[in-house]
Amino acid sequence: MERLDRLEAVQSMLLEIGELSTTCSDIVDFIGAVHRALGRIMYAANFYVALCDREDGTIWFPYFVDEADDEVPILNQRVPLASPEKSPTAWVVVNKRRLMITAEEFVRAGAQWGHGSAAEHWMGAPLLDRHQQALGAIVIQSYTKGVTYSEEDQALFSQIANHVSNALQGLQSVDRLERAVQERTAALAHEVAERSRAEQVQHALYQIADLSAQALDAERLSASLHAIIGELMVAKNFLIGLYHPDTQEISIPYFVDEKDAEAPVKRFPFGKAMCSYVLSSKQAQLHDATSFRHLVANGLVKEPLGNFDIASWMGAPMLVHEQPYGVLIVQSYDPSTLYTKADLDLLAFMASHVAVAIARMQADRKIRKTKEALEAQNAALEEALHKLQLAQSELVRQEKLASLGGLVAGVAHEINTPLGICVTATSHLVQELKLTREELAAGEMTEDSLNSFLDIVDQSLRIMTTNTQRAASLVRSFKQVAVDQSSDDIRNFNLCTYLNEVLLSLQPKLKGRPVKVSVDCPKDLVLVSFPGAVSQIVTNMVVNSLVHGFERDQAGKIDIRVKEEGGEVVFDYADDGAGMDREALAKLFDPFFTTKRGSGGSGLGAHILYNLVTGALGGTVRVESEPGKGLRYHLTFPRSRKK
Numbered sequence: 001m002e003r004l005d006r007l008e009a010v011q012s013m014l015l016e017i018g019e020l021s022t023t024c025s026d027i028v029d030f031i032g033a034v035h036r037a038l039g040r041i042m043y044a045a046n047f048y049v050a051l052c053d054r055e056d057g058t059i060w061f062p063y064f065v066d067e068a069d070d071e072v073p074i075l076n077q078r079v080p081l082a083s084p085e086k087s088p089t090a091w092v093v094v095n096k097r098r099l100m101i102t103a104e105e106f107v108r109a110g111a112q113w114g115h116g117s118a119a120e121h122w123m124g125a126p127l128l129d130r131h132q133q134a135l136g137a138i139v140i141q142s143y144t145k146g147v148t149y150s151e152e153d154q155a156l157f158s159q160i161a162n163h164v165s166n167a168l169q170g171l172q173s174v175d176r177l178e179r180a181v182q183e184r185t186a187a188l189a190h191e192v193a194e195r196s197r198a199e200q201v202q203h204a205l206y207q208i209a210d211l212s213a214q215a216l217d218a219e220r221l222s223a224s225l226h227a228i229i230g231e232l233m234v235a236k237n238f239l240i241g242l243y244h245p246d247t248q249e250i251s252i253p254y255f256v257d258e259k260d261a262e263a264p265v266k267r268f269p270f271g272k273a274m275c276s277y278v279l280s281s282k283q284a285q286l287h288d289a290t291s292f293r294h295l296v297a298n299g300l301v302k303e304p305l306g307n308f309d310i311a312s313w314m315g316a317p318m319l320v321h322e323q324p325y326g327v328l329i330v331q332s333y334d335p336s337t338l339y340t341k342a343d344l345d346l347l348a349f350m351a352s353h354v355a356v357a358i359a360r361m362q363a364d365r366k367i368r369k370t371k372e373a374l375e376a377q378n379a380a381l382e383e384a385l386h387k388l389q390l391a392q393s394e395l396v397r398q399e400k401l402a403s404l405g406g407l408v409a410g411v412a413h414e415i416n417t418p419l420g421i422c423v424t425a426t427s428h429l430v431q432e433l434k435l436t437r438e439e440l441a442a443g444e445m446t447e448d449s450l451n452s453f454l455d456i457v458d459q460s461l462r463i464m465t466t467n468t469q470r471a472a473s474l475v476r477s478f479k480q481v482a483v484d485q486s487s488d489d490i491r492n493f494n495l496c497t498y499l500n501e502v503l504l505s506l507q508p509k510l511k512g513r514p515v516k517v518s519v520d521c522p523k524d525l526v527l528v529s530f531p532g533a534v535s536q537i538v539t540n541m542v543v544n545s546l547v548h549g550f551e552r553d554q555a556g557k558i559d560i561r562v563k564e565e566g567g568e569v570v571f572d573y574a575d576d577g578a579g580m581d582r583e584a585l586a587k588l589f590d591p592f593f594t595t596k597r598g599s600g601g602s603g604l605g606a607h608i609l610y611n612l613v614t615g616a617l618g619g620t621v622r623v624e625s626e627p628g629k630g631l632r633y634h635l636t637f638p639r640s641r642k643k
Helices: 002-023 027-038 088-095 103-112 151-212 218-230 273-281 289-297 341-442 447-485 495-505 531-549 582-586 605-616
Strands: 046-053 058-065 099-102 121-128 134-142 237-244 249-256 267-269 285-287 312-320 323-332 491-494 515-520 526-529 556-565 568-575 620-625 631-638
Touching (some): 002 027, 027 046, 027 058, 027 151, 046 088, 088 099, 088 121, 088 134, 099 103, 121 151, 134 151, 218 237, 218 249, 237 273, 273 285, 273 289, 273 312, 273 323, 285 289, 285 341, 312 341, 323 341, 341 447, 491 495, 495 515, 495 531, 495 556, 515 531, 526 531, 531 568, 531 605, 531 631, 605 620, 605 631
Parallel strands (some): 515 556
Antiparallel strands (some): 046 058, 099 121, 121 134, 237 249, 237 323, 249 267, 285 312, 491 526, 556 568, 568 631
């Protein structure tokens, strides 16, 4: 009956351990409850649990109850795991087996076996996880003679150790989870605080950038900066010093101090006071009254200014690419307000951005002044340019009229020849007719004289017909070219036919010159464009070649080749004249540039050519030349200019 009661007590304990593992959240509370339950089924006045960490080789005691030893291990203090030969607890953990030690065995082992009092009976069982790795050990012992543990107690203790191991695994997992949650919560709180701080700093930087974009006077700007920095740290005492490199001085445009109503000096030479020391070092400085006096005593700070009764002092240089713009200073007279390294870093960070803002404002002021000066200069230049453009337009118009006038003179001279021949032939024919009539009236007309008269009439009519046709052709081509040159209208025209008409109108200039002009152009190429622009371009090309490329009696040739490629007209013009060097070629299209100044060259021919190709024809022009190798134009323009 006694055994049955004990088995029921054991079963009740095991159920209690299982229930405790689900309800307890603290390992110490759980082990204490196990200790109390264990005491109901066996002697357990001396009881402890040791847990180990296999990774770092340490052991600690979350629960320890001993009635004999006053010096017990400090709870939860990690200590290195002893060797199994010197500690029975370590032996159980390392060997992962149950261990029983009697009083005799303790006596035989002597001082090398453990550090506590020798027990009458010592029993330890390993705590193993599901992978049979040691979590620690559970130990029960007796110091009372006659109170020992039977084999049944040992088996029961091992069984209880298994249940405690299972429960401890769950509790350790919960404990680890809680610690992780706590650590994560702390990290999140720190992150939130840092983010809030970062948002404050970002807002401050935005305000500083906004200030630099406003045209504020120095006092309002400085007060705004003080308010912005005051939101980030305690800044009851605040100073802004500006560096003036032109005079090697430091000015104090803004000064707020609890003990001094005004700054000791408004402007002083660079080298005096803490402002100069901070700017010279180019590093932020954090000092208290002792370190401040040390700087003065060692001569690092010359002629200090202001109140020395400080509790904490910070100064940060305002630098942009190592160029000093000034210094920010914050100080405290209150011992409860002491600045830290984090405050110093923040002040230095803000000082760098304030320096950028000041540099930007100074640059903006310079830009505004420069802009005003440039606007005045631009107005004068625009007026001069307008006058120059009017003069240039007038010169271009005169050049085009001169070109047309030269064409008129040349064509008129050319027409004179066939018309003169016609007049001579007509006079001769009238004279012959008069003589024939006289012979006929006198009855002296013979067959030979009649045939002679008819031959003269036939020859004269042929001469008159040939020359009148030649004159009519000249007039027709001249009329078309002249109309086209003075008109800006778009029309359809055959390019090959039109080129021949233009070249025919240029015959007076080519006459007497040993220069041959050849044209290779598709017979059916019809353009919808500005014929006047084409005639002016060809005229300027040919005239420029005759004036600049060939000497008066120099033989040469001009080749004009035209083809169509995908709706584009490719127009190549080349002469084998004198050519141009690189320097002259670079200026070819510049207005008023000529290599024949004073010899009939106006310097506008190539300029007009370029404007017509790129403007009226909507194309491009490229020119190539070398001294002694002639000049080549490469024109590309659309076949149709209708929009």
